[in-house]
Each structure stands twice: as C-alpha cells, then as structure tokens.
Amino acid sequence: MQVVLQAFQRLFAMPKADDTWARRAARTVLEVTLVLLGFTSLSFLVSHLDFEDVTARTVVAIVVGSAYAALYTAVVLRHSRMPQAWSSVALLVLELAMLAILLPFLVGLSHLVVPKRFLDLFVGTTNETAWGILVFLAVVLFASRGWGRYVGRSARIAAANETSRVYERLAHEDVLTGLPNRRRFEQDATAWLSESAAGGGGVSLLMIDVNRFKFINDTYTHNIGDEVLKGIAEVLRSNVRKTDLAARLAGDEFVVVLRDADEGFARQMAQRLMDAVSRRDWSTIAAGLPVSISVGYATAAKGEALVDLMLRSDQQMYAIKQAGRTAS
Numbered sequence: 271m272q273v274v275l276q277a278f279q280r281l282f283a284m285p286k287a288d289d290t291w292a293r294r295a296a297r298t299v300l301e302v303t304l305v306l307l308g309f310t311s312l313s314f315l316v317s318h319l320d321f322e323d324v325t326a327r328t329v330v331a332i333v334v335g336s337a338y339a340a341l342y343t344a345v346v347l348r349h350s351r352m353p354q355a356w357s358s359v360a361l362l363v364l365e366l367a368m369l370a371i372l373l374p375f376l377v378g379l380s381h382l383v384v385p386k387r388f389l390d391l392f393v394g395t396t397n398e399t400a401w402g403i404l405v406f407l408a409v410v411l412f413a414s415r416g417w418g419r420y421v422g423r424s425a426r427i428a429a430a431n432e433t434s435r436v437y438e439r440l441a442h443e444d445v446l447t448g449l450p451n452r453r454r455f456e457q458d459a460t461a462w463l464s465e466s467a468a469g470g471g472g473v474s475l476l477m478i479d480v481n482r483f484k485f486i487n488d489t490y491t492h493n494i495g496d497e498v499l500k501g502i503a504e505v506l507r508s509n510v511r512k513t514d515l516a517a518r519l520a521g522d523e524f525v526v527v528l529r530d531a532d533e534g535f536a537r538q539m540a541q542r543l544m545d546a547v548s549r550r551d552w553s554t555i556a557a558g559l560p561v562s563i564s565v566g567y568a569t570a571a572k573g574e575a576l577v578d579l580m581l582r583s584d585q586q587m588y589a590i591k592q593a594g595r596t597a598s
C-alpha cells in the first residue's frame with residue numbers, strides 16, 4: 271500500500287525545474303495510461319450495471335465526472351509547465367484520446383441520468399445514441415473553450431516571461447557590446463572574492479582602458495568609436511577563459527576578472543590582451559584607425575574588498591598608460 275501511495279505521490283507531484291525530458295515524458299506516459307485505464311474500466315463497469323435506483327445512477331455519474339475533471343486538471347497543470355509548443359501538442363493529443371474514450375461512456379451513461387420525459391420535451395427524441403452524441407458535442411465545445419482559454423493564457427504567460435527575460439538581460443548586459451555590465455561585474459566579482467577569502471583560488475582583476483579614444487571619436491566619428499568598442503569586446507571575449515568574466519564598466523573602460531589566477535597569470539593575460547588588440551586588423555572599420563589599450567592588473571589579497579582591488583589595478587593601468595605616452 272505504501273509503495274502504491276508513494277508511486278501516486280511521485281506521479282502527481284509537480285514537475286521540478288531540473289527534471290529531465292526523459293523523466294517528464296515517462297511521467298506523462300504513465301499519467302495518460304492511468305487516465306485511459308481508469309476511464310475504460312469505469313465505462314465498462316457502468317455499462318454493465320443495471321441500476322434501479324435513480325439516485326445511485328446520479329451519484330455514479332457525478333463521481334465519474336469529478337474523477338475525470340480532477341485527472342484532467344492534474345494533467346493540464348503538469349503540461350502548463352512544459353514549453354508552449356510541446357504542451358499544445360501534448361494536450362491536444364491527450365484531449366482527443368480522452369474524448370474518444372469518453373464517447374461510448376457518455377452514450378452508455380446518458381440514459382441513466384436523464385429522465386426520458388426530459389428528452390422528449392427538450393430534444394424531441396428518446397434515442398439514447400442521439401442524446402449521447404449531443405452530450406459528446408457539448409463536451410467537445412466545452413473542452414475546446416477551456417482549451418482555447420488555456421492556450422491563450424499560456425501564450426500570455428510566455429509573452430510575459432519573454433519580456434521579463436529581456437528586462438533581466440538588459441539589467442545585467444551592456445547594450446552596445448553585449449558584454450556583462452558594471453552591475454553584473456560587481457555582483458560576480460564580489461561573490462568570487464568572498465569564495466576566495468573562504469579558501470578558494472586567487473582572484474585577479476584587469477582594468478582596461480582604450481588609449482586616446484576621444485581622439486578616435488573626434489577624428490573618425492562616434493559611430494566608428496562604437497565599432498571600436500565592439501571590437502575590443504570581441505577581443506576580450508575570445509581571449510578570456512569560460513570561468514572568467516569580461517565586462518564593460520562605462521565609456522571606453524572594460525574589466526576582466528580572472529578566477530584561480532595568481533599575479534603571474536594576470537600579468538600574462540594583460541600582455542596577451544594588449545597584443546591581441548594591437549594585432550587586430552582595425553582597417554576593416556576605418557583606414558589608419560589607431561587602436562590600442564592599456565591594461566593594469568592586481569591580485570586580491572585575502573579578504574580584500576572589490577573597491578580596493580579596483581583602485582590598485584586602476585592605478586597600475588594609469589601608470590602603464592603614462593609610460594606608453596612617454597615612450598611614444
């Protein structure tokens with residue numbers, strides 16, 4: 271008994287977000303099988319019972335109808351958590367299968383619950399099959415209205431989800447370059463510094479600034495300046511590891527957070543980024559475009575706050591920029 275109860279609980283438990291497709295599919299197959307089995311046996315049972323008592327027939331009809339409604343609702347709830355296209359197809363198939371099972375059942379049961387006088391008066395026939403078909407059509411209409419409302423609601427939910435996904439993305443993404451923005455950088459870097467302080471690997475920070483960007487804007491137009499910023503973002507994206515984070519802070523300032531990285535690795539990465547930007551063919555944007563970056567780096571001391579780490583790598587970046595200016 272315990273095993274059966276547990277199986278039922280698992281079967282009708284709400285699907286979890288991390289459920290695999292295979293597990294969801296298996297549950298759906300089980301559910302549908304259960305519903306169909308239930309209906310087939312109930313239909314068989316009711317059509318073979320010769321009730322004398324009208325109340326008993328009515329009770330059976332109400333119980334069967336409620337069971338149908340409860341099971342159907344459980345299945346709809348389950349499927350409303352599936353992606354729109356899948357849930358639409360799955361529900362349609364399910365609904366047709368259920369109605370196919372329901373038809374003979376309704377034809378068989380209708381004469382039990384509806385007095386013949388009523389049929390005579392309103393439908394003009396006592397033919398049970400005709401009455402059954404009428405009931406069937408009513409159920410189809412009713413179900414398709416519910417179906418339409420469900421699909422409409424799912425579409426609205428999907429649209430609302432999409433809008434909130436867009437807002438969520440915009441809140442953490444730089445619109446021009448598609449890189450994470452300052453907010454996302456501060457969130458992730460703060461979390462990684464805490465992990466590092468709690469015994470994780472070292473965190474290093476690279477501060478990046480485009481050299482003479484105002485000159486590029488003024489000489490080549492702001493649009494070309496934008497293309498340069500996008501190009502810098504591409505260089506950062508293609509050079510950092512998946513576990514690192516490259517973000518745009520503001521204007522021509524970018525940042526890279528390196529995880530599990532000591533000072534030696536940060537120095538190498540800083541040089542690699544400066545070389546990659548200098549080597550890139552910027553003439554595809556505008557002939558003679560002079561693009562280079564200065565990169566400062568610092569490795570976090572245990573428990574160091576993000577603001578202090580940023581200050582140290584910023585100071586180093588300006589020192590490098592200054593040295594470059596003096597050299598040129």
Ligand SMILES: Nc1nc2c(ncn2[C@@H]2O[C@H](COP(=O)(O)OP(=O)(O)OP(=O)(O)O)[C@@H](O)[C@H]2O)c(=O)[nH]1
Nearest residue numbers: 479480481482483484485487492493495496521522
């Ligand atoms: N094209 C473009 N320009 C921007 C954007 N945001 C800020 N800027 C410009 O970026 C320039 C930043 O220049 P600065 O960093 O102050 O100066 P710089 O010329 O880079 O000088 P150094 O950093 O000392 O080499 C300013 O001219 C801003 O107007 C943007 O989204 N697109």
